[in-house]
Amino acid sequence: xxxxxxxxxxxxxxxxxxxxxxxxxxxxxxxxxxxxxxxxxxxxxxxxxxxxxxxxxxxxxxxxxxxxxxxxxxxxxxxxxxxxxxxxxxxxxxxxxxxxxxxxxxxxxxxxxxxxxxxxxxxxxxxxxxxxxxxxxxxxxxxxxxxxxxxxxxxxxxxxxxxxxxxxxxxxxxxxxxxxxxxxxxxxxxxxxxxxxxxxxxxxxxxxxxxxxxxxxxxxxxxxxxxxxxxxxxxxxxxxxxxxxxxxxxxxxxxxxxxxxxxxxxxxxxxxxxxxxxxxxxxxxxxxxxxxxxxxxxxxxxxxxxxxxxxxxxxxxxxxxxxxxxxxxx
Amino acid sequence: xxxxxxxxxxxxxxxxxxxxxxxxxxxxxxxxxxxxxxxxxxxxxxxxxxxxxxxxxxxxxxxxxxxxxxxxxxxxxxxxxxxxxxxxxxxxxxxxxxxxxxxxxxxxxxxxxxxxxxxxxxxxxxxxxxxxxxxxxxxxxxxxxxxxxxxxxxxxxxxxxxxxxxxxxxxxxxxxxxxxxxxxxxxxxxxxxxxxxxxxxxxxxxxxxxxxxxxxxxxxxxxxxxxxxxxxxxxxxxxxxxxxxxxxxxxxxxxxxxxxxxxxxxxxxxxxxxxxxxxxxxxxxxxxxxxxxxxxxxxxxxxxxxxxxxxxxxxxxxxxxxxxxxxxxxxxxxxxxxxxxxxxxxxxxxxxxxxxxxxxxxxxxxxxxxxxxxxxxxxxxxxxxxxxxxxxxxxxxxxxxxxxxxxxxxxxxxxxxxxxxxxxxxxxxxxxxxxxxxxxxxxxxxxxxxxxxxxxxxxxxxxxxxxxxxxxxxxxxxxxxxxxxxxxxxxxxxxxxxxxxxxxxxxxxxxxxxxxxxxxxxxxxxxxxxxxxxxxxxxxxxxxxxxxxxxxxxxxxxxxxxxxxxxxxxxxxxxxxxxxxxxxxxxxxxxxxxxxxxxxxx
Numbered sequence: 029x030x031x032x033x034x035x036x037x038x039x040x041x042x043x044x045x046x047x048x049x050x051x052x053x054x055x056x057x058x059x060x061x062x063x064x065x066x067x068x069x070x071x072x073x074x075x076x077x078x079x080x081x082x083x084x085x086x087x088x089x090x091x092x093x094x095x096x097x098x099x100x101x102x103x104x105x106x107x108x109x110x111x112x113x114x115x116x117x118x119x120x121x122x123x124x125x126x127x128x129x130x131x132x133x134x135x136x137x138x139x140x141x142x143x144x145x146x147x148x149x150x151x152x153x154x155x156x157x158x159x160x161x162x163x164x165x166x167x168x169x170x171x172x173x174x175x176x177x178x179x180x181x182x183x184x185x186x187x188x189x190x191x192x193x194x195x196x197x198x199x200x201x202x203x204x205x206x207x208x209x210x211x212x213x214x215x216x217x218x219x220x221x222x223x224x225x226x227x228x229x230x231x232x233x234x235x236x237x238x239x240x241x242x243x244x245x246x247x248x249x250x251x252x253x254x255x256x257x258x259x260x261x262x263x264x265x266x267x268x269x270x271x272x273x274x275x276x277x278x279x280x281x282x283x284x285x286x287x288x289x290x291x292x293x294x295x296x297x298x299x300x301x302x303x304x305x306x307x308x309x310x311x312x313x314x315x316x317x318x319x320x321x322x323x324x325x326x327x328x329x330x331x332x333x334x335x336x337x338x339x340x341x342x343x344x345x346x347x348x349x350x351x352x353x354x355x356x357x358x
Numbered sequence: 359x360x361x362x363x364x365x366x367x368x369x370x371x372x373x374x375x376x377x378x379x380x381x382x383x384x385x386x387x388x389x390x391x392x393x394x395x396x397x398x399x400x401x402x403x404x405x406x407x408x409x410x411x412x413x414x415x416x417x418x419x420x421x422x423x424x425x426x427x428x429x430x431x432x433x434x435x436x437x438x439x440x441x442x443x444x445x446x447x448x449x450x451x452x453x454x455x456x457x458x459x460x461x462x463x464x465x466x467x468x469x470x471x472x473x474x475x476x477x478x479x480x481x482x483x484x485x486x487x488x489x490x491x492x493x494x495x496x497x498x499x500x501x502x503x504x505x506x507x508x509x510x511x512x513x514x515x516x517x518x519x520x521x522x523x524x525x526x527x528x529x530x531x532x533x534x535x536x537x538x539x540x541x542x543x544x545x546x547x548x549x550x551x552x553x554x555x556x557x558x559x560x561x562x563x564x565x566x567x568x569x570x571x572x573x574x575x576x577x578x579x580x581x582x583x584x585x586x587x588x589x590x591x592x593x594x595x596x597x598x599x600x601x602x603x604x605x606x607x608x609x610x611x612x613x614x615x616x617x618x619x620x621x622x623x624x625x626x627x628x629x630x631x632x633x634x635x636x637x638x639x640x641x642x643x644x645x646x647x648x649x650x651x652x653x654x655x656x657x658x659x660x661x662x663x664x665x666x667x668x669x670x671x672x673x674x675x676x677x678x679x680x681x682x683x684x685x686x687x688x689x690x691x692x693x694x695x696x697x698x699x700x701x702x703x704x705x706x707x708x709x710x711x712x713x714x715x716x717x718x719x720x721x722x723x724x725x726x727x728x729x730x731x732x733x734x735x736x737x738x739x740x741x742x743x744x745x746x747x748x749x750x751x752x753x754x755x756x757x758x759x760x761x762x763x764x765x766x767x768x769x770x771x772x773x774x775x776x777x778x779x780x781x782x783x784x785x786x787x788x789x790x791x792x793x794x795x796x797x798x799x800x801x802x803x804x805x806x807x808x809x810x811x812x813x814x815x816x817x818x819x820x821x822x823x824x825x826x827x828x829x830x831x832x833x834x835x836x837x838x839x840x841x842x843x844x845x846x847x848x849x850x851x852x853x854x855x856x857x858x859x860x861x862x863x864x865x866x867x868x869x870x871x872x873x874x875x876x877x878x879x880x881x882x883x884x885x886x887x888x889x890x891x892x893x894x895x896x897x898x899x900x901x902x903x904x905x906x907x908x909x910x911x912x913x914x915x916x917x918x919x920x921x922x923x924x925x926x927x928x929x930x931x932x933x934x935x936x937x938x939x940x941x942x943x944x945x946x947x948x949x950x951x952x953x954x955x956x957x958x959x960x
Contacts, residue, residue, distance in 0.1 A: 060813030064855065068816045069452030070529055071833070071939070074856045079526030080584060081855075087585045117453050118587045119444035127604055189643060197640040198605055202434060202633050202649055206603055207425040300636035302442075302604045310441065315813045 036339055040332050047328035052101045054324075055317040056094075062114045062315035063090065088114060088318065101321065110322035115314035121322035124307060129326070131199055132303035135220060135295070136288045139227035144281050147235025152270050154236065155243035165240060171233030179226050180298035187222060194222045197300040223299040227292060231284075235277065242273035275346055279338065286334030289326045427608065430959055431628040433920060433950070436641055437654025437912065438936045439634045443607035446591040446599060448568035449584040451529050451938060455607045456632040460942025462505075462593035462609075463568035466496060466515065469836045470945050471686075471740040472931050476561075476836070477945075480510065480569050480594065485561045485880060492555055496547040496564075502616040504571050506592045512542030517572035519549060522563070527584045533563035536877075558839035558876040565836070566943050569594065596625055596947065606633045623951035627920070630950075632936065646673050648918035654936050656912045658786065660684070661728050674917040678934055679926045682727040685910025686933070688940075689833040690736045690841070691787075693778075693794065693904040696824050698850070698862040700770055707769035708901040712755035713762035714801040715794060721907040724790045729907050735894050736905030737838050744838045746891035753898035762801040775804040776825040781812040787828050790906070819860045820853050830909055831857045833939065837880075842872045842893050845902055863902035868893060911935045919959045924949040 063084045067077060085091040089100055089111060104110050110121035150168070154160040188196035200206070200215040246252060246269035255265050289304065296305035304323055311319035342349045435456070443455035448463040459465075466481035476484040482497045502510040519540035522528040536556035540549045549560075571592050578586055591599055594616065597609035608631045617623040633650065635641060641655040646663070661684050663673055677684040693711060695702035702708060717731035730739075734754035737745055755761075778794065780787040788809060795805045805826065810818065818824045832841045847858040848869040854860050875889045897903075913934035915923030924934035932949035933940055940946055 058811075058813075060811065060817040062813065064820060065813035065816050066452055067855070068820075068857060071451070072529055072856050073532035073535075073858070074851070075526055075535075076529055076531045077856045079531070080529065083527045083581050083585050086581060116441040116444050117450070118585060119442065124442070196643060197636045200605075202606060202631065202644070203429060203432070204426045205601060205608075209425060211426065297637075300640055313812060 036336065040336060043332060044328065047332075048102070048105055048325065049098075051321050051324040051328060052098055055315075055320045058312070058315050060315050062317060063088070065315055066114060066117070084117075087118065088112060090317075105325060110325070111318035113311075113319045114316040115310050115319060116316075121318050124319060125304065125322050125326065128302055128304045128307050129289070131301060132292075132296070132305065133288065135223055135301065135303060136227060136292060137285070139224050140231060140281070140284050140288065143228050143231035144235055144277070144284075147232045148239045148274070148277060150232075151236035151239025151241075152243045152266075152273070154240045155247065156266065161240070164236060168233040168236045168240075171229050172237060173233075174230060176226070176230050177294055177298070179230060180223075180294060183226050184222055184299065195219050196222065199302050219299075219301075223295050223301050226298075227295055235280075238280070239273060239277060242276060243269055246270075246272045275342075278341065278345070282334045282338035282341075283331075286331035287327060289330035427629045427631060430919060430955060433627040433630045433652060433953065434633060434650045435630065435652040435654070435936050436633045436635060436644065436650045437656075438938070439607070439632055442604040442634055443602045443632075444589075445587050447584065447586055447588040448570070449527075449529055450586075454938065455602065456936050456938075457597065457607070457609055457630065457941060458591065459568050459938060460595065460936075460947055461597040461630065462591045462595045462599065463570070463942065464593065464595050465565050465567055465943060466498075466569060467565040468945060468947075469565040469943060471738075471834055471836070471933060472945075474740060474743065474836070476565060479565075480515070481564070485564060488564075489555075489557075489879065489881075492551055494549040494551075494555070494560065496549065498545040498547060499616065499620065500545050501620065502594050503614060504592050504594055505598050505612060506571075508571075508573070510569070510594055512545045512547045514572045515547045515569055516540040516542035517576065518567065518570045519547070519563075521570065521575065521583065522567070525580055525583060527581065529584060530563055530567040533559045533567065535559065554877045556876050557878065557880055558837055561836065561880065562840070566939070568942070595942075596623075596950075597630060600629065604634070606631050608632075617947075617951075623948065625951055626953060626955055645675070645914060645916055648916060651916050651918070651920050652923070652934075652936070653914040653916070654912055654934075655914070656786065656910075657914060658728075659726060660914055661726065676915040676917060676923045676925065677728075678911070678913055678924055683730045683910065684728045685912055687730055687738050687740075687834075687908035688911040688935070689830045689909050690732055690738060691790075691828055691830045691906050691909055692732070692736055692832075693906055694819070694827045694829045694861045695902075695904070696822055696826070696862060697864075697902060698822055699825070701772075701774075702776075702825065704770045705900055706765045707771050708904070709755050710762040710765040710769055710771075710801065711798070711803070712901050712904045713758045713765065714803065715797050715904060715906065716757040717906050719757075719797070720790055720793045723793050724786050725907070725910075728912075729910050732905035732907050734898055734905065736832070736897075736903065737841060737894075738834055738908060740834065741838050741841075744887070744890050746887070746894055749891050749895045750898065753895055755898065755901065759801050766802060771803065773802070773804060775806050777808050778805045778826040778828075779808045779810060779815055779818065779824055780828045781815045782809040783812075790828065794906075820855055822852075822854065822862055827860075828906075829860060831860065834911075834944075838890050838893070839872070839875055842868075842875070842890075842897075845897065846872050846893075861902050863900070865896065865900065865902075868896050871896075911937075911940070917956055919956055920953045921956045922952050922954045924952070 063081055066084065067080060070080065072080065089097065108122065112118045113121050113124055116124060150164050154164040184196040187193045195218060199219050200212060204212050204215050206212060252265050252269055255268065293305035293309050295301065296303045297309055307319060308323055438456040445453050445455060446458045446462060447454055448459045464480050466479060467484050468477040468479050470477055476486065478484055480499055480502060482499050488494050488496060496515060498510065498512045498515050504510060519534060519537065522530045522534045523537050523539065525531065536551050536553070537560065538550045538552045540547050574592055575583060596612060596615045596617065598612045600608040600610040602608065608629055611625045611628050635655065638655055638657055641650065641653060642657050644650045645653050660677070664675055664677060678686050693715065695708055695711065697703050721729050721731040734750055734756065735745055778791050780791055791807045795807060798805050819827055819829065832844045835841065844858050845863065846865060846868045848864065848866060850859060850862050850864060854862065871889050871893055875886060878885050878889065911934060922930055924930050924932040930952055932952065933944040933946050934949055935941060935946055
């Protein structure tokens with residue numbers, strides 16, 4: 029057990045190092061110069077341009093050689109200072125990221141969790157009943173095949189513009205200020221629902237199709253037949269089949285939750301939802317190295333932590349993992 | 359809050375939240391899932407629906423500020439901000455939050471593009487009286503106080519000018535390049551120059567640059583004067599910063615604004631909230647839902663929503679003009695040829711481009727009547743008095759495909775494909791490129807269209823790595839000087855960083871004329887007219903840029919809560935733009951003070 033964890037931990041530390049280095053490098057490969065782009069919004073002559081370029085380069089820490097910037101970046105990762113945003117100068121990257129993160133988490137975690145639970149149930153049920161299989165499955169295929177950007181246009185158009193049931197943009201009403209009172213929370217929920225619904229719908233199809241196929245496979249394999257031959261009731265067989273079919277789904281859930289931290293760019297742009305995906309979009313548009321790096325750091329950490337947790341979860345839910353570990357330590 | 363209003367809004371809210379509650383409940387039941395947030399949300403929604411909309415309950419933590427803005431006392435604006443507000447430094451002109459210049463910081467004069475006049479503001483004199491030979495005397499208004507209570511003095515004005523003189527990080531330093539120094543004596547500031555004053559540039563300083571509080575700025579390190587965030591701004595303007603978050607910035611009307619007693623101006627709204635933009639479609643939705651009162655968004659087809667029901671718009675929307683072109687003109691969009699490479703370095707080719715393109719057809723096809731075709735010189739309509747019409751009629755290359763074909767034969771163009779680039783996502787410009795492509799193709803010029811990211815496109819233009827591009831660097835100004843500076847400035851560097859002469863056109867004689875025009879006293883109109891008509895003639899003959907259309911000062915006012923929006927009729931002829939460079943330089947503050955609550959508002 030300990031050896032297993034230590035081995036895993038070393039892998040994670042290595043992955044973190046590589047991830048952070050790539051995170052630093054990739055934004056610098058974008059075409060264009062962020063300060064040049066920033067100053068194109070000013071109306072300057074050449075002398076002021078040079079002076080202001082210097083001021084901004086200094087304030088962003090871009091006035092030192094690349095290797096120094098790389099070391100500074102690591103220093104920032106360790107101390108939690110990710111620099112200041114270029115797009116939204118001079119806001120701190122950490123302020124922007126932590127300001128946006130609650131919106132993303134509150135949107136995507138429930139959407140993924142709800143679609144996972146409901147999708148798996150529907151899929152498992154479809155595997156057993158012909159009627160359901162003929163209705164749920166095609167519906168699942170439809171939801172999965174719908175291009176998300178199209179759904180993100182049609183749903184707010186119908187429910188927002190045509191029927192005026194839900195607002196279509198923002199995280200809360202423009203007439204309110206963030207505060208912990210019921211009016212504000214109600215407004216949050218009101219604005220949260222449509223983006224939630226679209227993400228929920230498209231994820232639902234995938235989970236249910238996957239589960240249906242897995243359950244059918246499990247119900248027909250030798251262990252299930254053996255169980256039946258022993259005289260077990262069908263309900264017991266199904267329960268075991270469901271549990272076994274859950275393992276690959278669980279892995280998928282872990283990966284989905286790991287990248288949640290990166291937000292969902294299309295959703296957040298379509299609904300003007302101020303989460304991390306919205307930040308990523310603007311950071312790319314504006315060559316904002318620091319904001320991109322700051323968000324990617326969290327994605328790297330999110331994926332690694334989710335993987336680690338799932339490793340631990342697998343030890344408890346999958347006896348084979350447990351057994352193989354016992355074998356290793358014995 | 360008035361009881362009627364609160365009742366209506368509560369009913370409206372209840373319906374909407376009711377919908378949410380039903381849907382969330384249905385979902386929670388259907389999924390029977392463990393997601394705690396779904397179930398808790400359904401309970402919180404249902405408890406909220408009957409509760410009154412709270413705008414009166416003030417949060418104890420925030421010092422006296424409200425938790426929501428009373429709708430009838432708030433002006434909602436949009437169309438300016440594309441990033442969360444985080445910066446109130448008026449010298450950070452590319453980043454500051456909407457209203458930093460204009461609502462908080464103010465200039466010495468204003469410029470009114472509609473009358474062409476300069477107006478007194480923090481200075482009681484204007485460029486027409488301020489010049490005394492080779493010095494400029496500023497009479498600083500007395501009775502003006504900073505929002506921290508200390509009076510505005512001549513020393514603040516002199517400090518602001520001297521800061522620009524001594525610190526190149528000040529974006530206005532070019533405007534004071536010829537200034538020796540500014541000296542304050544009480545409320546009189548005397549500006550002396552090194553030799554001949556740069557009249558044109560210094561005049562621009564007077565109405566564009568903010569007057570800064572010396573007590574605050576003198577404490578900043580020299581390298582940070584334009585990059586510090588200044589989140590507790592101290593200004594002389596009509597409003598003070600109330601609060602901000604990632605979606606909006608809110609200002610509160612400040613009592614004791616000098617212009618109330620001096621000019622009889624006052625804001626009838628208590629709060630002004632500027633909303634960070636989403637997409638154009640979203641903003642149109644917000645506007646038609648009465649959530650936005652003043653929109654500076656570009657909303658294609660907005661003219662179709664105006665006055666189509668017997669003269670009164672179903673949405674109560676107003677534009678500056680009630681008929682085409684609906685919008686005032688704000689800047690010139692031109693086709694920018696890279697004149698440093700063949701065949702764009704050939705004057706016949708550039709004139710062939712001009713003959714091949716029909717600005718009216720492009721403007722109509724892309725904007726459907728809300729943008730005007732550019733005149734051949736490209737100078738904005740407010741500068742008409744500077745345009746020599748006989749030069750234009752004699753030399754202008756107006757749409758004539760046959761002539762274009764003739765010129766093309768001797769233009770060094772041999773059928774190669776040229777690229778035309780505009781930034782990805784600028785949908786109207788992208789649409790314009792397809793019209794341009796087909797018009798050029800009709801005379802035999804092959805153009806392929808490319809849409810790089812905005813920053814990559816800026817880099818391409820700066821570095822001269824492009825063939826053709828659309829560009830609108832030349833904005834609204836009080837004289838043609840900055841327009842021609844943009845066209846002709848020399849020398850041409852490897853990187854044309856300053857947005858001047860991006861077409862890389864080298865004409866030393868014209869640049870000499872521009873420099874000369876900058877140093878001619880504004881009273882010597884004979885000389886100025888002769889210089890500008892020479893520049894216009896050269897521009898038309900050499901065609902360094904091909905003006906296509908004028909981008910509008912996009913403005914839609916919603917009369918749901920407020921009335922008396924700027925308009926081309928009567929006494930409301932003010933500039934309707936919250937954009938940086940407009941508010942706090944032109945007459946937007948007059949327009950804001952002119953707004954009245956709509957008595958029929960819910």
